[in-house]
Amino acid sequence: MSIRVYNKDQFEALQQNALNNSKSPTSEKQRTPRSSSVGGGSGGYPHSAKTSDLSTNTRQKRLMMKHELYKKDQEDVQKQIQVNIADSLTKQRNKREANYVKLRRDIDEGKSLAEELEERLSLKEETAKRQKQRLYDEWSEKVFNKINGPINDRVKAMDAKALNLHKQEAYQHFLDTANKKGCLFRDIIIESEYDPLHDNKSIRHVTHVDDPCCRVIKHREEEEAIANEGKKVLDDSMEPRGTGTAPLILGRCDNLDTKLWASGIFESTPYGYFNKMMASTISAESSKTYESRVKFDHYDIEKGLGTLNKEFPKGKQTTFNGVSGLKSKDQVRLG
Secondary structure, three states: OOOOOOOHHHHHHHHHHHHHHHHHHHHHHHHHHHHHHHHHOOOOHHHHHHHHHHHHHHHHHHHHHHHHHHHHHHHHHHHHHHHHHHHHHHHHHHHHHHHHHHHHHHHHHHHHHHHHHHHHHHHHHHHHHHHHHHHHHHHHHHHHHHHHHHHHHHHHHOOHHHHHHHHHHHHHHHHHHHHHHOOOOOOOOEOOOEOOOHHHHHHOOOOOOOOHHHHHHHHHHHHHHHHHHHHHHHHHHHOOOOOOOOOOOOOOOOOOOHHHOOOOOHHHOHHHHHHHHHHOOOOHHHHHHHOOOOOOOOOOOOOOHHHHHHHOOOOOOOOEOOEOOOOOOOOOOOO
């Protein structure tokens, strides 16, 4: 058992006090023979005092040796405790550093991921912007400029005085028509009464344009046209040709490739399986499997005792210890 000492001076004083207390009973016991020896004879006192001094010195030496060993053990224990504390502090410091490095690495990875996502989003936005710009440029070139250019050229080629005179005549025509009718609706055009577009026929321009904004709709219309054309061809093949005895073509004869018509290959196609099923006959065993024993006739119902016994048969006969046929009056002991 080890004891930690915090104050060596007080510990030594306490130890010395314990030694003094342990010596006092021995010295009192030794004094009693001394007094008797003094009264009886003069040779016993010096020998007992010398023996007591030797035992005290030996005890003190032993205690000092024990104390030195204890101090040495305590120093070793303190050194080991200091080493353990230093190791624990080192481990904690290393753990904190490792945790810090991990968190720092996670932060760096998060920053790199955020930068990568930001770069991808910016690239996506730039790509969408370039696509819109390219679509706008293509629309301006193929649609707007193709219509607006010739109209602007014709308007610029007109004389300013002639253009003003033309506007005045058109406005006067509008006023005369409005005074005659009482009111005009610009959303409803009746050409026999008033055509607001008649005065602009001189600068009208009609051309064929390829609108890139409607490209998806055009692709869809082309696909539907191809599908309708194939459906029309199929309908034409199913219709009778002429008024004579022309054969009526049924089925989808154009869907099966000619490479699959050979024997051995045709049987593996859906057409071959269907042909095999239509050519097969029902055997006797399979007819028993699919045979129905339910009578579906609501007007001819079976009656009689036999039918009743089939629907509600009698209960089975009870046997006792393997003996059947016992009468109701027979006494049977159970248990």
